[in-house]
Amino acid sequence: MKLLSIQRLVAFAALASVSSSAGYCADWVQYRGPQEDGISPERIKAAFAAGGPKCLWRVPTATGFSSFAVAGGKVFTLVTRELDGAPAEVCVALDADSGRELWAARVGVGKYPGGGESGAEDNRGGDGPRSTPAVSGTRVFVYTPDMMFWCLDANSGKTLWSKDIIKEFGGKNIGWKCAMSPVLEGDMVYVAGGGAGQSMLAFNQATGAVAWKTGEEAMTHATPALATLHGTRQVIFFMQSGLVALEAATGKPLWKFAFPYRTSAACSPVVAGDIVFCTAGYDIGAAACRVSKSGAGFETKELWRVKGNKPLGCLWSTPVHKDGYLYGIISFKEFKNAPLKCIDPKTGAVKWEQPGFGAGQVMLAGNCLVALSDSGEVAIIEASPASYKELARFKALAGKCWNSPGLSQGRLYVRSTKEGACFDLSGAN
Numbered sequence: 001m002k003l004l005s006i007q008r009l010v011a012f013a014a015l016a017s018v019s020s021s022a023g024y025c026a027d028w029v030q031y032r033g034p035q036e037d038g039i040s041p042e043r044i045k046a047a048f049a050a051g052g053p054k055c056l057w058r059v060p061t062a063t064g065f066s067s068f069a070v071a072g073g074k075v076f077t078l079v080t081r082e083l084d085g086a087p088a089e090v091c092v093a094l095d096a097d098s099g100r101e102l103w104a105a106r107v108g109v110g111k112y113p114g115g116g117e118s119g120a121e122d123n124r125g126g127d128g129p130r131s132t133p134a135v136s137g138t139r140v141f142v143y144t145p146d147m148m149f150w151c152l153d154a155n156s157g158k159t160l161w162s163k164d165i166i167k168e169f170g171g172k173n174i175g176w177k178c179a180m181s182p183v184l185e186g187d188m189v190y191v192a193g194g195g196a197g198q199s200m201l202a203f204n205q206a207t208g209a210v211a212w213k214t215g216e217e218a219m220t221h222a223t224p225a226l227a228t229l230h231g232t233r234q235v236i237f238f239m240q241s242g243l244v245a246l247e248a249a250t251g252k253p254l255w256k257f258a259f260p261y262r263t264s265a266a267c268s269p270v271v272a273g274d275i276v277f278c279t280a281g282y283d284i285g286a287a288a289c290r291v292s293k294s295g296a297g298f299e300t301k302e303l304w305r306v307k308g309n310k311p312l313g314c315l316w317s318t319p320v321h322k323d324g325y326l327y328g329i330i331s332f333k334e335f336k337n338a339p340l341k342c343i344d345p346k347t348g349a350v351k352w353e354q355p356g357f358g359a360g361q362v363m364l365a366g367n368c369l370v371a372l373s374d375s376g377e378v379a380i381i382e383a384s385p386a387s388y389k390e391l392a393r394f395k396a397l398a399g400k401c402w403n404s405p406g407l408s409q410g411r412l413y414v415r416s417t418k419e420g421a422c423f424d425l426s427g428a429n
Contacts, residue, residue, distance in 0.1 A: 004390055006061035007061045010182055010406050011189075011339050012302070016201070016424050019298075020310050024063055025115070026041050026042060026407035026408060027041060027071040027135070027408050028040070028051075028068070028069060028070040028071075028407055028408040028413070029069055029070070029071045029134060029135045029136065029184060030069055030132065030133075030134035030135065030181065030182070030183060030334075031067060031069070031131070031132035031181035031183075031223055031309070031404065032067065032223070032268065032318065032363070032404060033061040033206070033363065033370075033406065033407075034185050035226055036223065036225055036226050036268070037226070037227075037270075037271070037320065037321070037365055037406070038226070038318060038319075038320040038362065038363045038404070039320055039321075039322075039362065039363070039365075040309060040363065040365040040407040041374055042365050042366070042407055042408075042410065042423040043172055043368075043427070044365045044366065044368055044380070044407065044410070044426070044427060044428075045426060045427025046192050046380045046391040046392050047391065047392060048394065050242075052392075052394025052396075052423070053392070053394065053396070053412075053422055053423045053424050053425055054423065054424045055421055055422070056097070056099075056229030056411065056422040056423065056424055057097075057098055057099030057421065057422050058099065058419055058420070058421040058422075059094065059099040059101075059419065059421075060418065060419055060420075061079050061415045061416070061417075061419055061420040062078060062079045062080055062081060062128070062418075063079065063080040063127065063128030063129075063416065063417050064077075064078055064079055064080055064127075064128025064129040064130070064417060065128065065129065065130050065179075065402045065417070066128070066129040066130065066131060066132050066133075066403065066415075067078070067132040067361075067403045067404040067405075067406060067415065068132070068403075068406045068413040068414075068415055069132055069133045069135050069140075069406070070135075070140075070406055070408040070411075070413055071135035071136075071408075072092050072135070072154065073095070073096050073097070074094065074095065074096055074135075074154060074265045075093070075094040075095075075096050075099075075103065075271070075413060075420075075422075076091065076092070076093055076094075076133040076135060076140055076154075076174055077091075077092060077094075077132070077133065077420065078090065078091055078092075078107070078128075078129035078131065078132070078133065078142065079128065079129065079413060080087070080128045080129065080338065081104070081109040081414065083106060086110075087109070087111065088106045088108070088109060088110050089104055089106070089107050089108035089109065089128075089144055090104050090107065090212065091105045091107050091112045091133060091140065091142050091150075091152060091157065092104045092105075092106070093154070093157065093164050094099050094420075095182065096408070096409070096411070096422070098140060099182075099420070099422060100142055102129035103156035104422060104423070105150075105152055105158075105159070106149050107142050107144050107148065107152075108144035108145065108401040109146065110128070110129075112127035112128060112130075112145060112176075112177065112374060113176075113177075123232070128297050129144075129145070130145060130177075130178075130179035130221070131143050131144070131145075131178070131179055131181040131182075131223075131363055132181040132404070133179060133181075133182075133345075134181065134182045134183065134184050135154060136184050136189070136205050136359075137154070138153060138154045138155060139151050139152070139153070139154060139160060139205055139206075140152040140153075140157075140309075141182040141184070141189050141205075142182070142222040143178060143181060143182050143191050144178070145173075145177035145178050145179070146166075146173070146177065146178070147164070147165040147171050147173055147178050147193050147327060148162060148163075148164055148165070149162065149163040149165055149167050149182070149191055149203075150162045151205070151208060151392050160208075161207070162208075163203070163210035165191070165193045165194060166193075168198065168420040169193070169194035169196025169198050169201065170194055170198065170396075171194050171195055172193075172195065172218065173415040174219060174220070174221070175219070176221070176264060176265070177207045177266075178193060178219070178221070179266055179316075180192060180193070180219065180221060180222065180223050181223045181420060183223060183224045183225075183226065183235065184205070184233065184325060185226055185233070185248050185412075186249070187204060187205055187206065188202045188203065188204060188205060188211050188226075188248075188249075189202070189203050189205050190203075190224055190248075192215075192224065192237050193219045193238065194213060194215075196216055197214070197215070197216065198213035198214070198215070199214075199215035199216060199218065199219065199239070200213070200214055200215040200217075200237050200239075200244065200246060200251070201213050202233075202235075202251060208404065209278040211251075211257065212250060212251030212298075213251065214246065214251045214253065215237075215239075215244065215246075215253075217237075217239035217241045217244055218238060218239060218261075219239060219240070220238055220239060220240055220265040220266065221262070221264060221265060221273075221316070222237075222238035222265050222266050222267060222268050222269070223265035223268045223272065224236060224237045224238070224269075225234055225238075225268045225269040225271060225274075225291065226248065227271040229245075229271070229291050229298070229382060230274070230291070230292070230293040230298070231273060232247060232254065232298075233247070233248040233253060234246065234247060234248055234254055234345070235248045235250065236269045236271070236276065236402070238259075238267070238268065238269050238278060240261035240262075240265075240266060241258065241259075241260075241261070242254050242256060242257050242258040242259035242260070242261075242265065242278075242366070243256065243257040243259060243269055243276060243278055243289075245291075245298070247382050254297075254298045255291060255297075255299065255300050256297040256300070257276065257278070257289045257300045257302075258288055258366070259278050259280070259284075260284065260397045261280070261284075262280070262282045262283065263281075263282040263290075264280070264282060264315065264317060264375055264392070265280040265281075265283060265284070266280075266316035267279050267280065267314050267315070267316055267319075268318045268334075269316065269323055269324060270319050270345075271321065272321040272324060272325075272326060272345045272384070273324070274290055274292065274348075275288050275289070275290050275291075275303065275345045275346060276288065276289055276300075277319070277326060278320055278328070279312055279313060279314040279316070279330065279347045280312050280313065280331040281309060281314060281315040281333070282309075282312070282313075282332075283307065283308055283309055284307070284312060284313060285305065285306045285307040285308050285309070285312060286305070286306055286312035286314070286330075286348065287302060287303075287304065287305040287306070288303045288304055288328075288345050288348065289301060289302050289303060289336060290303055303345075303346060303347070303348075304347060304348040309332035309333075310332070311330075311341075311350055311407075312330070312343065312348060313330075313331075313332045313348075313371070313429045314329075314331060314332060315332055315333065315336065315359065316331045316359070316361075316402065317329040317330065317338075317359065317360065317361050317362065318364065319343070319362070320362055320369070322364055322375070322383045322425045323346070323366075323383075324344075324345075324346075325342055325343065325344060325345070325351065325370065325383075325385045326342070326343045326344075326345050327340070327341070327342050327362060327364070327369050327383055328340070328341060328343075328362055328382075329341075329357045329358075329359065329360050329361065329362060329371065329373075330343070331359065333359075334358065334359065335358050335359050335374055336358045336374060336375070337355050337356055337357075337358065338357050338358050338359055338360075338374070339353040339354055339355040339356070339357060340354045340357050340362070340369075340371055340379075340381070340388070341353040341354075342384075342385050342388075344385070346420055351385045352385070352388050352391075353385055354381075354388040355389075356373070357371055357374065358373050358374025358375060358395075359374045359402055360372045360373040360374045360401055360402070361401075361402070361403065362405075363404065363405050363407065367382060367383050367384075367409055368377040368380050368381070368382065368383065368391065369382070369383050370405050370407070372397075372401050372403070372404070372405045372414055373401065374400065374401055374402065375401070376395060376396055376397035376398055376399065376416055377393060377394070377395055377396065377400050378393065378394055378395075378396045378405070378414065378423075379392070379393045380392040380393070394423075395420060396414050396419050396421055396423065397414055397415070397416040397418070397419055398416065398419060399416030399417045399418030400417045400418075401414070401415075401416040401418060403415050403416060403418075407425070409426075410425055410426025410427070411424060411425065411426070412424075
């Protein structure tokens with residue numbers, strides 16, 4: 001398994017090298033991209049004629065905050081539909097070229113008490129699925145709000161295997177139900193949510209067999225992050241006690257960083273070199289630690305901690321890292337006017353901020369930030385700590401956009417609680 005992880009890293013590094021000169025086209029296989037860090041190895045066009053880039057297709061995506069995963073010429077997401085007279089959570093597969101639906105598979109009950117529109121300033125959406133499918137070869141992995149974990153056939157939607165995390169692993173759900181997306185690495189897939197001794201879980205992708213299980217910590221909504229720190233490949237979980245890092249191949253505990261949970265936490269940890277950043281809303285704030293190697297083990301040192309919703313508390317919009325700085329729509333319940341910010345993870349200092357994005361999401365391609373605003377506008381911004389420099393902007397979607405954008409084959413995939421769309425951003429900048 002360690003060999004597979006090393007091979008994966010070497011391959012990704014090679015792709016990134018190619019992308020710097022030739023605009024390599026990569027699949028967007030899971031929430032926040034190939035390495036679950038919001039970064040694409042591709043380059044994009046950042047200048048358009050009046051009206052924006054060409055829209056290749058547009059389709060209805062009924063309710064939900066699930067994002068798109070793209071692989072093998074198909075696009076996957078979760079929606080809510082009426083089936084047999086009741087709302088159901090459904091995984092759908094679309095043709096990446098046309099948006100035509102290829103199949104749909106029921107994966108759960110479409111009930112979402114107390115979430116979604118709670119506290120919002122208008123009614124442009126509604127609630128719905130919160131997690132994003134992950135795709136590996138011919139398999140699609142889905143983790144539902146009721147903590148059912150599915151492996152589906154990517155070509156047909158047929159169930160290959162499934163796990164009931166509550167019944168089989170002593171899991172306990174949280175107030176607004178699970179919003180975590182599954183994370184892929186090598187031949188394994190990771191989720192959290194089990195009970196004592198098995199709160200963090202790794203499964204073999206092909207068989208569903210447990211690869212390892214460990215931990216006592218209770219889950220949050222946050223999707224785990226992947227990183228290599230001091231030569232060790234790690235999966236970093238944001239649990240109710242704080243950050244918990246495990247060796248990706250074995251589940252061996254590596255380090256912890258205390259960061260208290262209150263009510264809700266949905267931002268993934270962000271790794272910037274040997275610094276790990278975390279943030280949450282509900283007056284928790286944000287913090288960063290430096291991870292160091294000490295003999296055979298690891299140590300963490302808190303660099304800074306800021307309490308409160310401002311300036312760095314955030315509900316779910318996870319920043320991206322580039323050249324020692326973080327960029328993200330960092331805010332708490334500013335559903336229309338939340339700012340895009342650049343921060344220094346070493347100090348927590350805000351280098352600049354630009355209001356008007358709402359509770360949207362960001363990704364990075366080359367030197368370009370792609371920000372999808374709450375209102376459905378896409379802005380492309382130069383990723384520089386010097387100042388906010390907008391390169392392009394266009395209206396992409398109707399509905400509420402709390403979903404993360406994705407990029408594959410030069411195409412930008414975005415969705416809202418009403419519709420999903422694909423835009424041609426192929427080019428080199």
